[in-house]
Amino acid sequence: xxxxxxxxxxxVFCFQPGDTYSSDTMIxxxxxxxxxxxxxxxxxxxxxxxxxxxxxxxxxxxxxxxMMLETVAAVPGMVGGMLLHxxxxxxxxxxxxxxxxxxxxxxxxxxxxMTFMEVAKPQWYERALVFTVQGIFFNAYFILxxxxxxxxxxxxxYLEEEAIYSYTEYLKEIDKGHxxxxxxxxIAIDYWRLPKTATIRDVVLVVRAxxxxxxxxxxxxxxxHEEGKKLKDSPAPVGYH
Amino acid sequence: MNTVAGxxxxxxxxxxxxxxxxxxxxxIPASGxxxxxxxxxxxxxxxxxxxxxxxxxxxxxxxxxxPARHLSVAAPGKQDQQAAQADDTSVAGSRSLKADQxxxxxxxxxxxxxxxxxxxxxxxxxxxxxxxxxxxxxxxxDRHYPxxxxxxxxxxxxxxxxxxxxxxxxxxxxxxxxxxLLETVAGVPGMVGGMLLHxxxxxxxxxxxxxxxxxxxxxxxxxxxxMTWVEVLRPAWWxxxxxLAVQGTFFNAYFLLxxxxxxxxxxxxxYLEEEAVRSYTEFLQAIDxxxxxxxxxxxIAIDYWRLPADATIRDVVLVVRAxxxxxxxxxxxxxxxYxxxxxxxTSPAPISYH
Numbered sequence: 001x002x003x004x005x006x007x008x009x010x011x012v013f014c015f016q017p018g019d020t021y022s023s024d025t026m027i028x029x030x031x032x033x034x035x036x037x038x039x040x041x042x043x044x045x046x047x048x049x050x051x052x053x054x055x056x057x058x059x060x061x062x063x064x065x066x067m068m069l070e071t072v073a074a075v076p077g078m079v080g081g082m083l084l085h086x087x088x089x090x091x092x093x094x095x096x097x098x099x100x101x102x103x104x105x106x107x108x109x110x111x112x113x114m115t116f117m118e119v120a121k122p123q124w125y126e127r128a129l130v131f132t133v134q135g136i137f138f139n140a141y142f143i144l145x146x147x148x149x150x151x152x153x154x155x156x157x158y159l160e161e162e163a164i165y166s167y168t169e170y171l172k173e174i175d176k177g178h179x180x181x182x183x184x185x186x187i188a189i190d191y192w193r194l195p196k197t198a199t200i201r202d203v204v205l206v207v208r209a210x211x212x213x214x215x216x217x218x219x220x221x222x223x224x225h226e227e228g229k230k231l232k233d234s235p236a237p238v239g240y241h
Numbered sequence: 242m243n244t245v246a247g248x249x250x251x252x253x254x255x256x257x258x259x260x261x262x263x264x265x266x267x268x269i270p271a272s273g274x275x276x277x278x279x280x281x282x283x284x285x286x287x288x289x290x291x292x293x294x295x296x297x298x299x300x301x302x303x304x305x306x307x308p309a310r311h312l313s314v315a316a317p318g319k320q321d322q323q324a325a326q327a328d329d330t331s332v333a334g335s336r337s338l339k340a341d342q343x344x345x346x347x348x349x350x351x352x353x354x355x356x357x358x359x360x361x362x363x364x365x366x367x368x369x370x371x372x373x374x375x376x377x378x379x380x381x382x383d384r385h386y387p388x389x390x391x392x393x394x395x396x397x398x399x400x401x402x403x404x405x406x407x408x409x410x411x412x413x414x415x416x417x418x419x420x421x422l423l424e425t426v427a428g429v430p431g432m433v434g435g436m437l438l439h440x441x442x443x444x445x446x447x448x449x450x451x452x453x454x455x456x457x458x459x460x461x462x463x464x465x466x467x468m469t470w471v472e473v474l475r476p477a478w479w480x481x482x483x484x485l486a487v488q489g490t491f492f493n494a495y496f497l498l499x500x501x502x503x504x505x506x507x508x509x510x511x512y513l514e515e516e517a518v519r520s521y522t523e524f525l526q527a528i529d530x531x532x533x534x535x536x537x538x539x540x541i542a543i544d545y546w547r548l549p550a551d552a553t554i555r556d557v558v559l560v561v562r563a564x565x566x567x568x569x570x571x572x573x574x575x576x577x578x579y580x581x582x583x584x585x586x587t588s589p590a591p592i593s594y595h
Binding site for chain 2: 012013014015027031067075078079082085086089091094095096099100103107110117127130131134138217219220224227234235236237238
């Protein structure tokens with residue numbers, strides 16, 4: 001068993017004991033990038049505009065919301081990582097660690113999905129919606145990253161800020177008792193090194209901390225572009241999700 | 242007349258004449274082969290400077306004297322000092338350094354200062370000490386997957402075979418250039434495959450079996466091969482143009498191929514890696530015979546593969562060939578999984594070794 005430990009009862013091969021970690025839940029959740037240029041304002045208002053139909057669709061079903069939005073959240077890191085990889089190859093240049101940083105972000109978001117899949121099982125129409133959204137979002141983000149990596153990273157940074165807000169609302173619903181606080185899935189206990197008595201609430205806490213870290217990484221990447229510098233000259237934070 | 246303009250025009254004219262004479266005269270490169278007139282196909286870029294086999298005269302005229310090894314190969318302390326001096330001397334440089342620090346500290350992005358075993362600072366950003374490994378050079382390099390089972394295997398085999406002819410004709414004895422350009426191609430399949438499996442895992446709400454990580458690690462490993470070879474040989478302008486064209490074509494073609502038939506895609510890559518192993522074996526033979534010089538290994542290779550400090554290009558070729566043999570095995574295994582009508586996600590991937 002890849003994760004080890006007696007609490008797990010299934011075989012997951014996508015991460016090994018060396019890939020597990022303890023999330024830093026003391027990370028500052030309130031940080032917000034104040035938009036100061038037109039690009040930033042476009043990014044912020046696009047994300048805010050997308051929030052409205054999402055809220056309408058999910059309402060208080062935060063478990064389902066987390067599961068479906070993680071299918072979207074795992075796309076930017078992979079697209080960015082792949083485009084940087086191809087660029088590094090064709091220009092014969094070093095990457096500054098950013099390929100690995102973005103691919104790690106994508107893998108981390110996918111692990112969020114694998115976790116929330118255990119919490120909220122997707123229905124057939126939710127699966128159909130995910131198919132459609134992936135088809136549109138993947139292509140849109142691919143073209144966006146080619147055209148303006150700065151705008152792409154800024155959009156992802158603001159998306160993560162919204163994710164932090166949503167997870168905070170999820171926690172409030174759990175605390176009020178509207179949503180069940182079941183025991184955490186085994187995959188989460190292994191991946192985030194949680195205690196065996198961990199619950200969904202603990203999982204949401206660590207996932208929210210991860211989203212805060214992704215927010216920081218993406219806003220930092222966008223800031224680098226804003227200062228007219230290249231990602232390859234500013235080392236990336238590799239090694240913590 | 243001795244006007245300034247007249248003098249400089251004369252100097253330019255003399256320089257151009259000297260360059261032409263040097264480039265088109267008979268040149269005897271270090272390897273001992275006599276070349277009558279340079280052509281793209283035959284020489285090791287006699288006029289592109291800093292080449293292992295380039296004509297010395299052309300080299301001196303067209304490029305300033307460069308060290309045989311790239312700057313990054315120098316001791317890290319020296320390079321850091323030089324970088325620090327460069328930052329301190331320019332006002333603009335010091336301003337941007339502070340802004341960078343402020344930004345990175347605001348977002349909490351402060352990269353950890355890692356060290357080598359001897360205490361010197363770790364100079365690389367794309368890999369850390371934990372990502373280094375010692376390649377298993379005892380891997381069987383002669384293994385070949387027999388293309389008997391199905392038409393898919395035969396199609397993959399004969400496509401790769403057909404590509405071998407023109408590629409060998411193009412590169413001939415220029416082994417480093419061959420390695421450099423083919424690693425730009427080799428870095429694509431793993432990334433495309435990894436990305437498509439990632440997207441599939443997301444939309445189907447399924448586990449991946451570890452294959453995403455395996456394929457992405459393979460792509461990263463091939464990119465490290467490229468970063469190593471680029472320290473040995475700087476690409477010429479036409480090589481860069483070729484790489485752009487090939488990447489544009491191959492990325493799209495492999496993307497569509499992986500969507501249409503992952504089995505054919507993996508089998509194709511397996512056979513490509515077999516060809517890579519064969520090419521690196523020929524590279525080793527060329528070094529042993531003396532056609533290709535056996536310079537010291539670049540520092541990035543010594544750090545990444547944990548080679549001894551006195552390692553040479555020959556050692557680098559050995560470990561790179563072992564990596565290619567491992568990729569061959571991984572991709573043939575993936576294709577076998579499809580052959581047996583199983584899915585990748587239920588057949589655990591060989592992770593943790595590139």
